[in-house]
Amino acid sequence: MSALAPPLAQSAVQSVDWLAIAPPTIAAVVALAVLVADLFVPETRKPLLGWASVAGLAAATLMLLPLLDGDRSTFCLTGHARVCSYTADHFTLAIQFLVLGGALLAALLSVTNLEDDHRRVPAGEFWFLLLSSAAGAALLPASRDLATLIVALEVASLPAFALVGIRHGDKRSSEAALKFFLSSVTATAVSLMGISFVYASTGTLYLTQVAQRIQHVDGQLHTLAQTGVVLTLVGFAFKTAAVPFHFWVPDTYVGAPLPIAAYLSVVGKAVGFSGLILVTVVAFPSYADVWGPALAALAALTMTVGNVGALRQQATRAYSAVRLLAWSSVGQAGYLLVPIAAAGYAKDAQKAIGSTVAYALMYAAVNLGAFAVAALVGRTKSLNRISDYRGLYASNPVTALLLAFFLLCLAGLPPGIIGLFAKVTVFSAAVDAGLGWLAVVMAVNVVIALFYYLQWTALLFRAPEGEPARHRIPAPLTAALALTGVLGVALSGVPQLVLRFAAAGLF
Numbered sequence: 001m002s003a004l005a006p007p008l009a010q011s012a013v014q015s016v017d018w019l020a021i022a023p024p025t026i027a028a029v030v031a032l033a034v035l036v037a038d039l040f041v042p043e044t045r046k047p048l049l050g051w052a053s054v055a056g057l058a059a060a061t062l063m064l065l066p067l068l069d070g071d072r073s074t075f076c077l078t079g080h081a082r083v084c085s086y087t088a089d090h091f092t093l094a095i096q097f098l099v100l101g102g103a104l105l106a107a108l109l110s111v112t113n114l115e116d117d118h119r120r121v122p123a124g125e126f127w128f129l130l131l132s133s134a135a136g137a138a139l140l141p142a143s144r145d146l147a148t149l150i151v152a153l154e155v156a157s158l159p160a161f162a163l164v165g166i167r168h169g170d171k172r173s174s175e176a177a178l179k180f181f182l183s184s185v186t187a188t189a190v191s192l193m194g195i196s197f198v199y200a201s202t203g204t205l206y207l208t209q210v211a212q213r214i215q216h217v218d219g220q221l222h223t224l225a226q227t228g229v230v231l232t233l234v235g236f237a238f239k240t241a242a243v244p245f246h247f248w249v250p251d252t253y254v255g256a257p258l259p260i261a262a263y264l265s266v267v268g269k270a271v272g273f274s275g276l277i278l279v280t281v282v283a284f285p286s287y288a289d290v291w292g293p294a295l296a297a298l299a300a301l302t303m304t305v306g307n308v309g310a311l312r313q314q315a316t317r318a319y320s321a322v323r324l325l326a327w328s329s330v331g332q333a334g335y336l337l338v339p340i341a342a343a344g345y346a347k348d349a350q351k352a353i354g355s356t357v358a359y360a361l362m363y364a365a366v367n368l369g370a371f372a373v374a375a376l377v378g379r380t381k382s383l384n385r386i387s388d389y390r391g392l393y394a395s396n397p398v399t400a401l402l403l404a405f406f407l408l409c410l411a412g413l414p415p416g417i418i419g420l421f422a423k424v425t426v427f428s429a430a431v432d433a434g435l436g437w438l439a440v441v442m443a444v445n446v447v448i449a450l451f452y453y454l455q456w457t458a459l460l461f462r463a464p465e466g467e468p469a470r471h472r473i474p475a476p477l478t479a480a481l482a483l484t485g486v487l488g489v490a491l492s493g494v495p496q497l498v499l500r501f502a503a504a505g506l507f
Contacts, residue, residue: 017074020088022063023096024138027103030056031131038124046123050111053127054476057104057134064093064100073144083206085145094357095141095274098364102266103134105368105483109259109375111476116379120168121257129159129166130263137267141274146195146205146283149275150188153239156271157184160264164256176255183238183248191235197228198283207283215286229287232279233294239272242337243302246330250309253326254319258378261322262371265329266364273336273356280340281349292344299341300441303334307448315386315459321374322384324452325367328410331449332363338426338442342433355429358498362422362491366409369484373403376477386456391464399473400460402485409488411453412446417492 018025034049034056041049067088076084107130114121136155143149161184165177199205201221202213217225238245253261280291309327313320339355346352374384376399381388393400409416412423423446430439473481491498 015074017072019063019066020072020074021086021142023060023100024135024142026056026060026063027100027131027135027138030060031128031135034131035124035128038128041124047111047115049123049127050107050114053131054104054107054111056131057100057107060134060138061097061100061104064097067093077206083208085148085206086139086142087144088142091274091277091353091357092142094361095270096138098270098361099137099141099267100134102270102364102368103130103137103263105372105480106130106259106263106267108476108480108483109262109372110257112379112474113257113259113375115474120170121166126163126166129163130260133157133159133163133263134267137271140271141278143278144207144282146198146207146210146279149207149278150192150195153191153271153275154188156267157188157239160260160268163260163263164252166260167257170255172251172255173257174255176252179248180252183245187235187238187245189235190231190238194228194231194233194235197224198232199228201225201228207278210283211285214284226287226290229284229290232284233276233291236272236276236279237298240269240276240337241272241302241330241333242298243305243330243334246302246305246333249330250323250326253329254322258322258371258375258384261326262368262375265325265367265371269329269333269336270360270364273340273360277340277353277356281343281353285349288344288349292341295337295341295344296435296438299334299337300438301334302337303331303442303445306331306334307445307452311448311452313386313452318383318385320384320386321377321389324386324456325370325374328449328452329367331445332367332410334445335423335426335442336360336363338435338438339429341438342429342435345433345435346429352429352433355425359422359426361498362409362418365484365487365491366406366416366419369406369481369488370403370410372477372480372484373399373406376473376481379472386459389456390459390462392460394464396473399481402481404457404460405485405488407453407457409492411450413450413454415492416488418488418495418498419492421495422498 034053038049071089073084073087075086114123133156136152140152140156143152161177161181164180165173167173198210201217201224202210204210204213214225241249284291306327310324310331313324336356336359339352343349343352377388378384405416409419412419427439427442
């Protein structure tokens with residue numbers, strides 16, 4: 001017995017690479033610090049909690065820089081250096097940059113939002129929930145076992161439910177939170193059942209080992225493994241807001257505080273898509289003949305329903321601007337699904353996945369910018385209708401030009417060069433994989449989207465009805481607009497900064 005003690009003791013000890021796990025760890029530590037500080041900070045000093053949160057997210061984002069020199073892994077099995085629970089590779093760093101950068105911009109929008117709505121939104125709880133969700137979202141792309149993947153998914157999702165319904169006495173907010181909660185809980189339950197079936201048939205939770213063992217499952221367990229794969233994919237389809245699992249999106253975006261709607265549109269999508277990429281390309285490559293066609297059909301359905309839903313929005317309807325952005329985000333999810341579906345057919349699956357990452361980075365920058373302008377207009381036009389943006393150029397020329405630029409990027413038109421290049425990259429991924437029919441569907445949907453994006457853009461430069469409303473831009477909102485604007489223009493000037501992900505292996 002004593003002879004066995006040293007090996008057992010040694011196997012129980014894990015060496016932790018603290019630098020590798022620094023980005024999500026910093027976000028989590030700052031979240032706890034803000035929650036504790038809220039007990040002692042007087043009401044008049046509550047804005048300091050917001051700036052501390054912004055600083056924490058900025059620090060977490062900056063900690064990605066030392067990790068650029070190479071892949072790092074930690075929490076590995078003893079004797080199996082390549083079987084790890086946490087890996088900081090190029091894919092991880094790209095998604096973590098998107099997640100933490102998106103959370104930082106959402107935090108800047110929230111600083112102003114909380115000042116305007118401080119009576120109904122408790123500051124300490126808000127910042128704790130936002131930072132906790134960001135920590136979970138940053139952990140997820142680094143997860144390389146199914147248990148860590150689900151834990152990260154829930155750490156990212158559970159605080160988001162509360163953030164959607166955090167405004168006291170707001171029925172729309174409560175209804176939105178309930179719809180979001182029910183759909184997400186259903187997705188998690190389905191995913192957990194699928195993962196339990198996969199574990200039962202393979203005997204492991206590590207993604208690389210699952211990929212090896214699921215090909216050689218005993219005949220009696222083959223049906224169980226197939227069911228597990230399908231249920232896991234269905235669960236993540238909920239998280240990505242793919243049709244027909246998208247029904248919660250419009251009401252949730254309208255009911256949530258606008259910065260949280262922006263956060264969900266970018267960070268929430270990144271969480272769902274990075275999880276979907278990990279389970280398909282890394283864990284279930286041998287089932288590409290199952291998930292490839294399924295995701296292709298979902299992509300076509302999602303982009304079509306999303307764009308048609310956006311097209312049907314009436315300019316004078318209450319919250320129509322936010323609803324259009326919500327339906328647009330569903331349509332954009334369809335484009336993001338195309339390269340993942342193509343990975344099931346392509347010889348170079350990593351290149352196809354790179355197209356999704358490139359498109360996601362473009363979408364994150366410009367969509368957050370559009371939400372930042374919506375937050376500005378919403379300060380004076382509480383119903384946030386598309387018609388409220390008429391004549392914005394007359395009162396705020398720079399803001400109108402920025403929104404026009406963001407909308408043209410989303411449409412894929414010059415001068416939004418990065419949007420055009422990203423769409424071409426996704427289109428090429430479908431064609432290279434032999435999915436010509438899906439490329440045709442995407443082309444039709446791009447044309448549909450042009451109509452409502454250009455219609456909104458033209459409205460910005462029309463003569464205003466009555467005296468144009470002047471919008472005072474607070475410093476945090478100015479910073480968010482400036483960051484997204486500079487990032488969008490820079491990426492349009494040098495699109496290779498993003499598009500290199502489409503040409504290089506990520507794993």
